[in-house]
Amino acid sequence: MIQEGARVILVGEGREYYVRAGKGTLSTDLGTLDLTVLIGASPGDEVATHIGKTFRVRTPRAIDYFAHASRSGAPMLPKDIGTVIAYTGMNRSDDVLDAGTGSGIAAIYFGGIARSVRTYEVRAEFARQAAKNIEDAGLGNVQVVAGDVLEAAGTYDVVHLDMQIGEAHIAHAHALLRPGGFLACYTPFIEQMTQAMDAASRLYAEVHTYEMQEREMTRSARGTRPATRVGHSGYITIARR
Amino acid sequence: MIQEGARVILVGEGREYYVRAGKGTLSTDLGTLDLTVLIGASPGDEVATHIGKTFRVRTPRAIDYFAHASRSGAPMLPKDIGTVIAYTGMNRSDDVLDAGTGSGIAAIYFGGIARSVRTYEVRAEFARQAAKNIEDAGLGNVQVVAGDVLEAAGTYDVVHLDMQIGEAHIAHAHALLRPGGFLACYTPFIEQMTQAMDAASRLYAEVHTYEMQEREMTRSARGTRPATRVGHSGYITIARR
Amino acid sequence: MIQEGARVILVGEGREYYVRAGKGTLSTDLGTLDLTVLIGASPGDEVATHIGKTFRVRTPRAIDYFAHASRSGAPMLPKDIGTVIAYTGMNRSDDVLDAGTGSGIAAIYFGGIARSVRTYEVRAEFARQAAKNIEDAGLGNVQVVAGDVLEAAGTYDVVHLDMQIGEAHIAHAHALLRPGGFLACYTPFIEQMTQAMDAASRLYAEVHTYEMQEREMTRSARGTRPATRVGHSGYITIARR
């Protein structure tokens, strides 16, 4: 049952709205909706605008925060977040250290899976925004720190870095990782990738770098084919302590 | 602390062994090791063979089961499992229905993340082997059923199918999914993909199909470049109820 | 030495113009240019606008017609034309039959290489436009026919089809090909591709289908990486008689 203040997705008529249950009004080209009606509603319920158009209620999942949460830059894509999760084997027993919080999308994903996530963001404004997104996601196990990840202490199963990564960060991650734990570095450029590979290779036992080229397949009356878009986002270097 | 009977990975000297703590001996070209010494050991500990070669102790993570668990066919690749997790936003509150258990690798991944996993496998021998792998992974929340997924009941947040998928399966998944929940279909061939896309499009609100082309990047004294291997595994169709 | 009426490319100041030597004026934001000065000029010469900005003279090559010739639709991309040339081994002794002329870009490429090209286009308006482009390219060995390729006679070393390809076209190509000659079918959609593969497999000894994923690499002060664009154009089926 949806609480006051909770994030809600409304879907229907080919539209999708990201709203908050409680005082306020959603104005659409299909009429307006009093958002207090969402308090106490359940996923799958239908709510109607003043002209009788209905939308279905959805409680957001991680992928919805990727689509709708406030952004302070381009967040990591689901394909890349999925790669980090899969190659590190992230699970509910894990303590995760994350840095380069950005909008907090990766932290929301990790927070839905891991026991705890501590995420560092040096830009205070970004950290504040990410903390709001994470609060919207209802994740009490994710802590946003406005500061430098080099100051992080503790022990972790997975360290994930999506930032300008220096040798010091890779060494610091090594010091904080439990034996068998994983470092994952996301780097958009080749030069950053090779730097991360080299620095990690000096300290870690196993280092692999991947690029995921995602192709969406399209299907219409004319036929089926790969979409004519996208390509590169970044390289993911996975190193194991 | 490692219990008797638990799976352990031993790494060192460029080798990796998947063993069980307890009675028994590991024979390697670097000497033999009494596996009872692993009982009570901790990750990161070193153990030595009779000729003094040391291996480090590691407790397995999902990615290790992909590498080492007994296989009854080619399991889904980490890149594809990660795609399912990311596009469905799988998390610790989820109840997951899985079918086409195979070796149980996807179920092990999902079981480490979700609240519960119920996985169906029609081939009894495969189901038995998968159940052993899942037990080795120490996952009490994953139930293997030797039977047809069309007989599954209950409600789920994610349904994942890696099998010969017919229209009935896609409809049955729809009936079992919670509102806002996701169906993920893995299909190696284009014909299976278009069938899944078409059947899902008739019932689900949003249907997207992805292919992930994974490239590993290699780096040596000669230089850096993509590896000259791999390509295709399968297509992943994600449909939302 | 450039003749009156010949196509000329003018390059400079980050701009590129596709003009015709002779009467007329080119108006640019960098001044105007009397195009009669191009008559008798040579590639590499510089010509100046009335405000003294200079452009270099270039005689067009096939790739320039791809960039600048009048289009009656999306022409085949260089990557795909190159694939046809490479997998058929097209050379100066070849007689080439082409169909689906479109804007004539593939025919211009083939005409620069082969002994003769005969290209069929059922849409008369397209055929007219293509004939103009081909004339601009100065190719006397390329004949545009406004009609159905099923009416083509003669013998050929390479048959290239970029159109709605039916079984009849694939059979007709087989009848016209010299022993050891090649059929190349360009098909944007998977359904067309499998149809072409199946029809060709019944008649031809060797059938292979390729997709070329082109990635442009970018390099800036920030670093080097693949461009974040493109993907799919079409499939190329190569069959040998």
Add this chain to the structure above:
Amino acid sequence: MIQEGARVILVGEGREYYVRAGKGTLSTDLGTLDLTVLIGASPGDEVATHIGKTFRVRTPRAIDYFAHASRSGAPMLPKDIGTVIAYTGMNRSDDVLDAGTGSGIAAIYFGGIARSVRTYEVRAEFARQAAKNIEDAGLGNVQVVAGDVLEAAGTYDVVHLDMQIGEAHIAHAHALLRPGGFLACYTPFIEQMTQAMDAASRLYAEVHTYEMQEREMTRSARGTRPATRVGHSGYITIARR
């Protein structure tokens, strides 16, 4: 009509042989064949072994030399040769300078298209082997030079380098190219690619680098899908004078 000493391809029964018309015998598991019968034969003719198995006669095309000519290393792939041809717009009026002859396959392709090809190979043994391959291809317009391409003189429309490329080579190519002509550099590694891009960008007006990812599509009773192989060969940098 096939002359004595000419290269011939024999195909049939799922086999393919690369032989020479004239004295000699081909021994196969389907019987032996007196190769003098090929003198005077025509493409498409059938010849029979002593046990009556027939093979069809084919005169080789460029793609056949790629498959069958003696190799002194891994030659450039057709996909990459096609890219060079397409992005340079290579045609029958061109004079081409080639370096890093290797087995001569690219030179055979270029020789079948261009007016003249001059190809440099520093390793004398490779140059000798390439010259034999080129002679087998019957190309009188291709000259193999055992030496350093920096000693090349003349003017060219296209310069193609498949070798360790230094700044001097890129500058020398610039000096030899006609206005509007193209330099194409093939480099397997990223470091070589960025070096070529940087050196070319200092001298040439337009510089683009491409990678072609070729996927073969497979089709069987089980279905259609991309082949699970290949990936990377090299990067192609195209610079225009």
